[in-house]
Amino acid sequence: MKENNIKSLVKEDIPKKTVLVLLVMTMVIVALGIxxxxxxxxxxxxxxxxxxxxxxxxxxxxxxxxxxxTQQNINTVEG
Amino acid sequence: xKEVPNRRLVGILxxxxxxxxxxxxxxxxxxxxxxxxxxxxxxxTIGAISAINVNSDVNFGQSAxxxxxxxxxxxxxxxxxxxxxxxxxxxxxxxxxSPTQDCTGIEVENQGTSNLNITMIxxxxxxxFYNNENAGANFTFAVLDGNRTKNETAMQIMGAGNEAIGPNxxxxxxxxxxGTSISxxxxxxxxxxxxxxxxxxxxxxxxCGNLSSTTATNNTITIEFNLxxxxxxxxxxxxxxxxxxxxxx
Numbered sequence: 001m002k003e004n005n006i007k008s009l010v011k012e013d014i015p016k017k018t019v020l021v022l023l024v025m026t027m028v029i030v031a032l033g034i035x036x037x038x039x040x041x042x043x044x045x046x047x048x049x050x051x052x053x054x055x056x057x058x059x060x061x062x063x064x065x066x067x068x069x070t071q072q073n074i075n076t077v078e079g
Numbered sequence: 080x081k082e083v084p085n086r087r088l089v090g091i092l093x094x095x096x097x098x099x100x101x102x103x104x105x106x107x108x109x110x111x112x113x114x115x116x117x118x119x120x121x122x123x124t125i126g127a128i129s130a131i132n133v134n135s136d137v138n139f140g141q142s143a144x145x146x147x148x149x150x151x152x153x154x155x156x157x158x159x160x161x162x163x164x165x166x167x168x169x170x171x172x173x174x175x176x177s178p179t180q181d182c183t184g185i186e187v188e189n190q191g192t193s194n195l196n197i198t199m200i201x202x203x204x205x206x207x208f209y210n211n212e213n214a215g216a217n218f219t220f221a222v223l224d225g226n227r228t229k230n231e232t233a234m235q236i237m238g239a240g241n242e243a244i245g246p247n248x249x250x251x252x253x254x255x256x257x258g259t260s261i262s263x264x265x266x267x268x269x270x271x272x273x274x275x276x277x278x279x280x281x282x283x284x285x286x287c288g289n290l291s292s293t294t295a296t297n298n299t300i301t302i303e304f305n306l307x308x309x310x311x312x313x314x315x316x317x318x319x320x321x322x323x324x325x326x327x328x
Contacts, residue, residue, distance in 0.1 A: 033103035
């Protein structure tokens with residue numbers, strides 16, 4: 001009797017309802033996965049970044065005082 | 080025909096679920112797919128075109144500077160009479176030594192079909208630009224509505240007497256840094272949208288949220304600059320390069 005019970009437990013298969021639920025879940029997950037990937041690809045395609053550059057330039061000349069000082073030094077050397 | 084046990088079916092379904100989830104994550108994080116095919120049909124999505132142009136550089140020209148620590152030299156892209164022999168920036172090509180030199184600001188134009196968020200990054204900040212830490216040195220920018228000739232501004236579009244900037248007639252509608260309107264209700268177009276801001280270091284700085292596209296009358300902004308030069312700045316040429324990036328808003 002006990003042996004028969006054990007045998008029946010071993011042979012007992014998963015119910016069809018569980019398989020059906022898993023099948024539906026699988027389909028939903030696959031669909032969501034496909035949707036996510038396609039949505040992401042679409043996002044990347046319509047959101048390209050674009051760049052361009054600009055520049056600022058300014059030139060500082062020696063100040064008048066510095067020029068005078070330099071000139072004075074030259075005069076001093078010459079003198 | 081031998082019936083397949085449900086236990087095996089469940090195992091197969093679990094494997095399929097795992098593959099689906101793993102495949103999704105792999106596709107998202109790899110991000111290297113450029114197209115896809117489904118049942119022999121190639122699907123192509125034509126996205127919005129995103130493109131910006133920088134229409135002008137700034138060249139202040141050349142001059143000696145003030146040596147007075149209490150009266151430092153300032154030059155501005157908005158000024159007509161800059162210090163010494165520096166260029167006139169109130170008109171295009173207002174160069175003193177070379178007429179073709181222009182310092183009216185860096186004009187950024189949205190040439191795409193979608194509104195863009197514009198960021199700016201500079202190669203040098205205040206201290207690296209002047210290569211020292213002298214007191215009083217400064218380098219700031221501001222964002223103006225319209226192009227560098229001050230056309231295409233909200234005021235021009237609205238007409239004289241209607242200078243109040245509305246949310247829909249300015250090119251750049253949102254200050255992305257505060258999330259608020261860049262032109263608060265009741266403000267007038269006699270100054271900068273964004274107050275003079277110190278040039279940011281290293282990081283990209285959002286200077287304009289929602290810059291209008293080519294479908295709008297006004298699709299330009301002008302970046303104005305203001306430099307205060309240290310009294311003991313050595314002679315030589317200084318330059319700073321800015322990269323502007325537009326991403327669909």
